[in-house]
Amino acid sequence: MSLGPFDRRTRRSRCITCAATHSKCSGSTPCTRCQTRGLECLFPSPPQSKGAVIIKLDRAKIHTPSTFQPVRPQNPLPYVTAGYLFYFDLFVRTNSFTGREPAFIADVQHLMKTASSNLSPHHPSRSLFNAMLALGAMQAHDQGAMSQHNNLSFALRSYHHSVVDLRSAVSNFSPSRRESIAWTTFFLGLFELLQDSSGQKWLQHMVFGTAQALVASGPAACRSGGMRTFFVQARTFEACRSIIFNQPSFLSNPDWMSLTEKVCFSSTNLSGILKMVVLCSSLRVRTAEFTRAACPPVTTTLDSLQLSQAFDLALEGFNLRQSLDSWKLNTSPLPESQDETLLSLAYYSATSIYLSGNYDYDMAHWQAIGVAVPILSADQIEEHFDAIVATVKEALKGSSLSPLLFLFPLRVAGARAKLHWQRDAVTDLLQRVRRKFIVADAMLEELRELWTRTVQQKLSSFYCLDS
Structure with a gap:
């Protein structure tokens, strides 16, 4: 083995012959062993030093003493x-x-x-x-x-x-x-x-x-x-x-x-529910396009292609409803992922209501063409509303979850809030989100306009019936 640049030995302690046979060498010239056996005794010459080489292992660069520079420390951040x-x-x-x-x-x-x-x-x-x-x-x-x-x-x-x-x-x-x-x-x-x-x-x-x-x-x-x-x-x-x-x-x-x-993390609760959020959103876009194009208010007659599209959209909704129910049955809350469980449950209830709204807001069209759709009953919607309010309240109180994540479930819950106490509950939670993220103002304003229109429509219907 060749000597390193900092090795203080000037020569090997054994001659080449003794080193090759792993034998003890006297170190004299010639050595006793080679002299006894009549062998040529040669010692390796010391390495020629043209300037010591320094290998800086952390960067794998070779420097000489004249070019070596220590690493300059970075200036500390202000x-x-x-x-x-x-x-x-x-x-x-x-x-x-x-x-x-x-x-x-x-x-x-x-x-x-x-x-x-x-x-x-x-x-x-x-x-x-x-x-x-x-x-x-x-x-x-x-x-x-x-x-x-x-x-x-x-x-x-x-x-x-x-x-x-x-x-x-x-x-x-x-x-x-x-x-x-x-x-x-x-x-x-x-x-x-x-x-x-x-x-x-x-x-x-x-x-x-x-x-x-x-x-x-x-x-x-x-x-x-x-x-x-x-x-x-x-x-x-x-x-x-x-x-x-x-x-x-x-x-x-x-x-x-x-x-x-x-x-x-496909095995986690949140990943499964987010997948259904995306699928429900995609379904909503296609359903809205279908109802605008195929179900105008003046007619309830569909051709065979449109009727087939209606059945496909309804079937996709039923499949998503089944997936949501299956997700709920198979959910296993874990103590170490309590925050994720809270978020998942809030999204589950919000997505369940959202999927129902994909059809029940246009229920007259679906009834007119005779296609069954996966809507929730009023009692089921109220149960999901209560679940959203409870989970969001708990999450905002003691979790590390961003308040932004609850704009979606609170928007869905607000659209289904019919009683004053329900609207007050949603408003209070959105106000808590607003303390951190001012964008909640846009959702509060949108819900107030929706609630005002709802009251006006009820009053208009009341006066029409009264007359």
Whole structure:
């Protein structure tokens, strides 16, 4: 074995012949053993030292003493930046989107290793860094901390810088930037939900940012690695977006459904119910198109093709109803996943009512064409309403689940709230959500308009009957 650069031995202690036969060598020249046997005795010459070689194992680079430079430590983060990153971490941990530990933090931290305070302004991760700071500043403002730094102004500046940097990253897109861009759009969307009461800016980030990032990546890119973690987090938001706005989602595509079964903890309660949320949303879009085209108020006659479509839509609804009932029977709440169980139960009741509404809001059309549909009775709807109110109240009181996740079940419950106490219960819960996310204002306003129209319709019907 050759000697290392720092080995103090100038030569081998054995001659070449003794070393080859693993024999003891006297070390003299010639050695006693070789002299006795009449063998040529040679000792290896010491290695030629042209300058010691230093191997820096952690980076696998070779340096000489003249070129070796110690690693320069990174500048520590400024106090304000470190503080807002702390509150970003707190925001994430108190706004769980899956009911589980936020495992994605490790992936985000990996992306941010180079995005420190001495990072160049045009680094692709800079937009993600600023989005995190914006959320951290909003969390600090909510906590009443770091008030001397004007948190809201800092948050808005960081948000603006993130948007500008994001546009630059998208314009100069490369596959290595995919994860950073995806997380940036996700965090910017969350910031909009904290700031924008209309919800339209969040919708833009979700539809044209987060969802497009996933679609452009494709299911194959989300099977492992950082994009898998991102998909697990973004999936709940995409499902809620599609069902709240009655819009189709790419998640209903068979390839994405197959991916969901493989990577999204398919054995958990939440994954199963989210799958049905997406399928119910897709069914609602197609059912609405059918009732508008095939069931105008002036006629109840359908051709054979339209009647076949009606039966297919009804059958799909019955299959989903059976899947929901089966999910409920097979649900096994686990103590270690109590938050996930609360969210799953709230979504189960909301999806059950939503599926019924897919048909009972147009019940006159289905009755006119003589097609049975999977609707719930008034008592069943009331039971689900009570379950939504109870689970959401418990979750908002003592879980780490994000209040955003309950906009969908509260919107569904609010649409079925007929009595004053029911409307007061929904309003109270939405007000609690609003304390954190101002976007709840849009849902409160929408429900108030719905309740006002309902009262006016009842009064109009009463006066018509009276006359």
